[in-house]
Amino acid sequence: MFLFAMRRIGTGFILFLIVALITFWLLSFSFDSVIAQKLGTAASPETIAALKSEMGLDRSVVVQYLDWLQGVFHGDLGRSLYTQEPVIDAVPxxxxxxxxxxxxxxxxxxxxxxxxxxxxxxxxxxxxxxxxxxxxxxxxxxxxxxxxxxxxxxxxxxxxxxxxxxxxxxxxxxxxxxxxxxxxxxxxxxxxxxxxxxxxxxxxxxxxxxxxxxxxxxxxxxxxxxxxxxxxxxxxxxxxxxxxxxxxxxxxxxxxxxxxxxxxxxxxxxxxxxxVDYPVLMGLTVFGVALTLGVNLLTDLANGWLNPKARIY
CATH class of the missing domain: 1.10.3720.10 (MetI-like)
Incomplete structure (x- = not known):
């Protein structure tokens, strides 16, 4: 059972990385909307470029994702763009x-x-x-x-x-x-x-x-x-x-x-x-995927306990 749980956790971790990458990539198409909401439509190109640089949105999506992922491994899911509340404190x-x-x-x-x-x-x-x-x-x-x-x-x-x-x-x-x-x-x-x-x-x-x-x-x-x-x-x-x-x-x-x-x-x-508060949305993705994977794991373990023929560990 222990080995089965470890395999499921490892598979779940890979699935989490894939889901998080796809979510971040999809949200990247709305980064311009974030800038527009913060500065308005009349902002100059220089002001827009400065805010993008400040928020790190001028880098490639892959680099931004890797930086975000590094923060996740250190317990930092970022802050809300509008309330500045840490996501790790806001979601639970x-x-x-x-x-x-x-x-x-x-x-x-x-x-x-x-x-x-x-x-x-x-x-x-x-x-x-x-x-x-x-x-x-x-x-x-x-x-x-x-x-x-x-x-x-x-x-x-x-x-x-x-x-x-x-x-x-x-x-x-x-x-x-x-x-x-x-x-x-x-x-x-x-x-x-x-x-x-x-x-x-x-x-x-x-x-x-x-x-x-x-x-x-x-x-x-x-x-x-x-x-x-x-x-x-x-x-x-x-x-x-x-x-x-x-x-x-x-x-x-x-x-x-x-x-x-x-x-x-x-x-x-x-x-x-x-x-379009993407740090919050990414944090919600982390919690949502973790909860779903946890429920799936518990379901498989319970199914194996109830029905020995269904055990795959």
Whole structure:
């Protein structure tokens, strides 16, 4: 397992270098826009050249990238072009905000998905059709629409929860819970549908296998067959969807954070993209790639633990 983890980390490091290079190269086409935003369109060529030299933008893209990469290895991701805030200090608090809605949403979605998927696969018939209807509803209803409806009902009409804003857990745990409740529910619905559909399909395949029939003929209870044996073997494919859902929720968080005015990773990315704040965007790339690779590694390790046949280490 250790060697497998080391290989995955090495592969992930190479992938990070490639993604960072491509991102930096694409952002290099917008360097002129950065200069224009800082100086305006009426700036003289001499002033533009002086600012480019000051910011190091007069060098080749490769040299700039290597300088940035050297800073990354020393824990320096640069500073925001507009706030001068170090990126290494600016991103983690915003990542915490996003994770505080994504992780609870993913956990809730997983619990609902397992219950719904196992129920549909083990019962069949009308129960299966009803469960598939709920899954279809989760697929079709956009997160934004769910968020708006919940806000109208729970915040505007009933005044149970705040409509916008974010409260830090350290300042007020109850206020924090109230501030993330609607965003978490809005994200969880779509994620639950995706995972539940995979759990249902994998469970149906497992329940049709010979070992399940053998266990039943030996008098093993249906509960034990379903939850102790079939569910564990069906967890591998579901884990893959779990990882994909986690990544998709980060994309969904961008919209949710805008709706509820949450100072998270998505909002910070959106505002930085509008300002073409490339040091911040590169820092966000570092954190985003690292998080994605970490989740992928944990998913592979968990899959191998649950299903020895799937082990590749």
């Amino acid at each position: 608090p915003r990542m915490v905000v996003t994770l505080s809605i994504v992780i609870p949403a993913l956990l809730i979605a997983t619990v609902i998905a397992v219950i719904l998927g196992v129920f549909a696969a083990s019962r069949g018939g009308g129960a299966d059709k009803g469960a598939q209807g709920l899954m279809l509803f989760g697929y079709l209803v956009p997160n934004l629409l769910v968020a708006i409806l919940l806000t109208v009902v729970l915040a505007v009409n009933l005044h149970w929860l705040p409509a916008t804003g974010y409260v830090r857990f350290g300042d007020d745990p109850v206020g924090w819970l109230k501030s993330i409740t609607i965003p978490v529910i809005a994200l969880a619905i779509g994620g639950a549908a995706a995972i539940a559909n995979q759990v249902r399909g994998a469970m149906i395949d497992e329940l049709r296998k010979d070992y399940v029939r053998t266990l039943r003929t030996r008098g093993v209870s249906t509960r034990a067959v379903v939850y102790k044996h079939a569910l564990r073997n069906a967890a591998g494919p579901a884990l893959t969807v779990f990882m994909i859902t986690f990544t998709n929720m980060f994309g969904g968080a961008l919209i949710i954070e805008q709706v509820f005015a949450l100072p998270g990773f998505g909002t910070y990315s959106f505002n930085s993209a509008l300002q």
